[in-house]
Amino acid sequence: MATAHPSKDTANTSKTAKETVKEPFLSDVRMLRKQARAHLSEGVMTPAYGADVDKTIEILQSVLATEIVCVLRYTMHAVSATGISSEAVKKEFAEHAREEQEHMMKVAERINQLGGTPNFNPEGLASRSASEYVEGDNLVDMIRENLVAERIAVEHYRELIKYFGDKDPTTRVMLEGILGNEEEHANDMHDLLIAHEGTPNLPKH
Numbered sequence: 001m002a003t004a005h006p007s008k009d010t011a012n013t014s015k016t017a018k019e020t021v022k023e024p025f026l027s028d029v030r031m032l033r034k035q036a037r038a039h040l041s042e043g044v045m046t047p048a049y050g051a052d053v054d055k056t057i058e059i060l061q062s063v064l065a066t067e068i069v070c071v072l073r074y075t076m077h078a079v080s081a082t083g084i085s086s087e088a089v090k091k092e093f094a095e096h097a098r099e100e101q102e103h104m105m106k107v108a109e110r111i112n113q114l115g116g117t118p119n120f121n122p123e124g125l126a127s128r129s130a131s132e133y134v135e136g137d138n139l140v141d142m143i144r145e146n147l148v149a150e151r152i153a154v155e156h157y158r159e160l161i162k163y164f165g166d167k168d169p170t171t172r173v174m175l176e177g178i179l180g181n182e183e184e185h186a187n188d189m190h191d192l193l194i195a196h197e198g199t200p201n202l203p204k205h
């Protein structure tokens with residue numbers, strides 16, 4: 001009797017096989033959805049995130065402070081620079097201030113994505129920042145101080161890009177974009193310094 005209805009047996013086997021294939025797929029989807037719901041509060045953080053998220057946020061808070069200080073310093077210089085041919089330099093400072101603000105926003109958004117709160121608190125800002133806020137006594141001083149700050153930012157970001165590597169490619173790619181811009185800034189300040197350093201310090205009338 002066992003071989004009396006081979007076609008029925010085949011049909012049964014085939015039905016069972018179909019269910020076996022179908023069931024794990026559904027379970028996987030259900031499991032994924034369940035996990036996604038369970039970890040909703042973690043935002044973009046998934047188990048595949050390779051870095052220590054608290055450390056990433058701490059590092060990015062320092063990058064954020066560096067960018068805020070750069071916005072403040074360039075803005076102050078753009079407004080208060082004086083002297084021969086200062087107009088072109090003021091424009092350059094103002095453009096850099098705008099770009100530093102874009103960097104600031106990108107870093108703040110990334111901190112937020114990672115579940116942190118971007119630290120915009122003015123208290124302790126200077127000590128969280130890698131670069132300094134220096135007013136500069138004259139136009140050449142201002143250019144020099146900006147060049148120093150840009151070189152610090154470039155060094156800092158190069159190190160951080162190496163650190164993030166494949167652990168957090170999104171943060172690394174963001175920093176690579178910012179680094180390219182800081183290198184341009186350093187180059188601009190270097191050119192301005194060469195153009196203005198030989199200028200004699202004429203007395204004001």
Ligand SMILES: [Fe+2]
Pocket residue numbers: 067070099100103104153178182
């Ligand atoms: Fe910047």
Ligand SMILES: [Fe+2]
Pocket residue numbers: 070096100150153181182185186
């Ligand atoms: Fe810069």
